[in-house]
Amino acid sequence: MQRVTITLTDDIAEALDDFLAASGAANRSEAIRDLVRRGLAARADAPREAPCYGVVSCAVDQSMRNLAVRVPQSRLDRHDQTVAALSVPLDHSTSLEVAVMRGQVGDVSGFAEALFLERGVMHGALSLIPVSEGGPEHVHNAGEAHAHAHVKVESGF
Incomplete structure (x- = not known):
């Protein structure tokens, strides 16, 4: 096994502890391993070259390091994959960003994962x-x- 050190916000650490208690995990490491396995398994069902549409959503702190410019630019850089985009102001600095993308699973999920990081x-x-x-x-x-x-929308990959 490999040891990995991560930093969590207080809110995420508290949510992790709640998950730990609800799931019966013995410790934080076990809970994180379970969550990582689930996250990876959710992406494993779809072949990377399969055609898809993807709905990407997230909350964006618009005051963070030019993020208000980089998020729309990332969609413009993929103008051939971007079907639609919506930005909804939630408070004075946060917006809800929704993008509908099309392409291969690997490209759409790669865009989403880069954004989420x-x-x-x-x-x-x-x-x-x-x-x-x-x-x-x-x-x-x-x-x-x-x-x-x-x-044509299919029932599965």
């Missing part, structure tokens, strides 16, 4: 929606006719 980003969550792309091209009768294919 930024200092000042809290409560990060990623929800992946598996899709299949393509299908038969067809034409609708409404409006100007053009051949196209649709994305």
